[in-house]
Amino acid sequence: xxxxxxxxxxxxxxxxxxxxxxxxxxxxxxxxxxxxxxxxxxxxxxxxxxxxxxxxxxxxxxxxxxxxxxxxxxxxxxxxxxxxxxxxxxxxxxxxxxxxxxxxxxxxxxxxxxxxxxxxxxxxxxxxxxxxxxxxxxxxxxxxxxxxxxxxxxxxxxxxxxxxxxxxxxxxxxxxxxxxxxxxxxxxxxxxxxxxxxxxxxxxxxxxxxxxxxxxxxxxxxxx
Amino acid sequence: xxxxxxxxxxxxxxxxxxxxxxxxxxxxxxxxxxxxxxxxxxxxxxxxxxxxxxxxxxxxxxxxxxxxxxxxxxxxxxxxxxxxxxxxxxxxxxxxxxxxxxxxxxxxxxxxxxxxxxxxxxxxxxxxxxxxxxxxxxxxxxxxxxxxxxxxxxxxxxxxxxxxxxxxxxxxxxxxxxxxxxxxxxxxxxxxxxxxxxxxxxxxxxxxxxxxxxxxxxxxxxxx
DNA sequence: TAGATTGTTAATCGATTAACAATC
DNA sequence: TAGATTGTTAATCGATTAACAATC
Numbered sequence: 001x002x003x004x005x006x007x008x009x010x011x012x013x014x015x016x017x018x019x020x021x022x023x024x025x026x027x028x029x030x031x032x033x034x035x036x037x038x039x040x041x042x043x044x045x046x047x048x049x050x051x052x053x054x055x056x057x058x059x060x061x062x063x064x065x066x067x068x069x070x071x072x073x074x075x076x077x078x079x080x081x082x083x084x085x086x087x088x089x090x091x092x093x094x095x096x097x098x099x100x101x102x103x104x105x106x107x108x109x110x111x112x113x114x115x116x117x118x119x120x121x122x123x124x125x126x127x128x129x130x131x132x133x134x135x136x137x138x139x140x141x142x143x144x145x146x147x148x149x150x151x152x153x154x155x156x157x158x159x160x161x162x163x164x165x166x167x168x169x170x171x172x173x174x175x176x177x178x179x180x181x182x183x184x185x186x187x188x189x190x191x192x193x194x195x196x197x198x199x200x201x202x203x204x205x206x207x208x209x210x211x212x213x214x215x216x217x218x219x220x221x222x223x224x
Numbered sequence: 225x226x227x228x229x230x231x232x233x234x235x236x237x238x239x240x241x242x243x244x245x246x247x248x249x250x251x252x253x254x255x256x257x258x259x260x261x262x263x264x265x266x267x268x269x270x271x272x273x274x275x276x277x278x279x280x281x282x283x284x285x286x287x288x289x290x291x292x293x294x295x296x297x298x299x300x301x302x303x304x305x306x307x308x309x310x311x312x313x314x315x316x317x318x319x320x321x322x323x324x325x326x327x328x329x330x331x332x333x334x335x336x337x338x339x340x341x342x343x344x345x346x347x348x349x350x351x352x353x354x355x356x357x358x359x360x361x362x363x364x365x366x367x368x369x370x371x372x373x374x375x376x377x378x379x380x381x382x383x384x385x386x387x388x389x390x391x392x393x394x395x396x397x398x399x400x401x402x403x404x405x406x407x408x409x410x411x412x413x414x415x416x417x418x419x420x421x422x423x424x425x426x427x428x429x430x431x432x433x434x435x436x437x438x439x440x441x442x443x444x445x446x447x448x
Numbered sequence: 449t450a451g452a453t454t455g456t457t458a459a460t461c462g463a464t465t466a467a468c469a470a471t472c
Numbered sequence: 473t474a475g476a477t478t479g480t481t482a483a484t485c486g487a488t489t490a491a492c493a494a495t496c
Binding site for chain 2: 475476477478479480
Binding site for chain 2: 007009012013015016017020021041042078079080081085093094095097098101102104105108109110148149156172173175179180181187189191192193194195196197198199200201202203204205206207209210
């Protein structure tokens with residue numbers, strides 16, 4: 001495996017977009033693609049696409065572009081999506097269920113192998129073919145199965161406790177869906193999937209085009 | 225209402241964090257807070273917090289700080305969270321259910337009033353006390369109820385069709401959870417809540433600290 | 449060869465951070 | 473008054489964009 005380079009968060013977030021596009025291009029039978037073509041699809045600057053691809057270590061051919069198939073492989077390897085990481089999910093509520101039911105995570109390097117909850121009424125049931133286990137059993141299982149990824153879908157007030165338990169259980173990367181600021185020790189990776197942030201951008205932009213009474217006062221604004 | 229200023233996406237995404245903190249400070253009975261105190265909680269630069277608050281139009285008092293209660297009101301107003309926008313959700317699958325079941329959206333300026341699906345088996349049922357209606361009924365209802373926000377939780381291949389339907393129905397802002405690149409006309413606001421982007425950052429960071437065999441090779445890295 | 453595209457270096461732009469005056 | 477904090481202007485940093493040489 002080639003040495004992973006340090007890459008900006010912005011670049012990392014664009015790579016999945018390219019990946020989706022490339023996979024549909026492959027389905028269409030296209031063998032090569034240029035940065036310009038990719039850029040057009042997303043309204044990005046072609047140089048930005050080139051830099052992003054360069055960051056993954058992908059190499060193109062002048063006048064031809066990048067081979068779609070090897071580019072997909074390269075990006076997946078760079079993102080750690082080539083072989084799936086096993087993960088534990090804590091919090092078998094609505095969001096937990098939604099994630100457990102999401103079929104495509106294996107494509108994205110994620111394999112949720114079990115769910116945990118402290119509610120004994122939920123324990124023992126199965127959600128989308130994954131067992132719901134008592135939260136207290138997480139530490140032993142995580143260590144024995146060498147689980148590196150933990151997903152948090154509990155209410156905000158319990159999130160820090162779950163983080164501490166996960167860290168003590170050897171989990172190295174935490175994907176947090178709870179709207180709570182979490183403290184983690186050095187060396188642990190925390191990624192917040194905060195819906196409220198995305199919603200804030202949406203509603204703020206909406207208020208800009210709405211008048212006080214909810215009527216449209218201006219429709220110049222366009223977000224892409 | 226004061227004139228909303230143009231503000232960076234980064235600032236907009238930090239505001240909900242401040243809001244959560246402020247609400248817990250208010251619960252604790254604190255009447256004022258300084259930018260430095262807020263910054264410490266999130267490990268941000270105090271000047272950044274000050275600029276963020278300034279962008280909302282909030283005014284502080286030298287040597288004292290900002291009044292917690294009025295700051296919350298100011299931020300909410302700026303984000304458009306002071307009175308909730310009615311929204312329609314399309315796609316009564318797992319993610320749709322999870323969003324319908326999320327109790328706190330009214331705090332975040334969002335009120336999902338109905339769900340739509342093209343699957344007639346789902347139509348007529350109720351999910352978290354909201355009716356599931358036939359997708360074909362969306363245009364008329366959206367116009368009649370002056371719905372401005374649409375939420376998309378359908379599979380990727382149907383997302384563009386739903387966007388087009390929403391736009392034709394007078395919906396101005398779209399919150400998209402489908403992993404598909406969507407085309408929208410000028411003047412329509414599109415906000416993508418893409419889980420895969422967040423996941424990409426997580427797994428890439430994880431591969432950096434994992435060796436090829438999945439063993440930890442380095443634990444220097446820390447993301448906050 | 450000609451020209452499209454890659455790869456790379458330089459310029460621009462915007463966000464973050466630093467410095468400092470004004471204020472209560 | 474003294475000093476912490478706001479508000480504002482300047483400097484820095486990093487990402488994006490532009491320019492251009494190398495390549496097939």
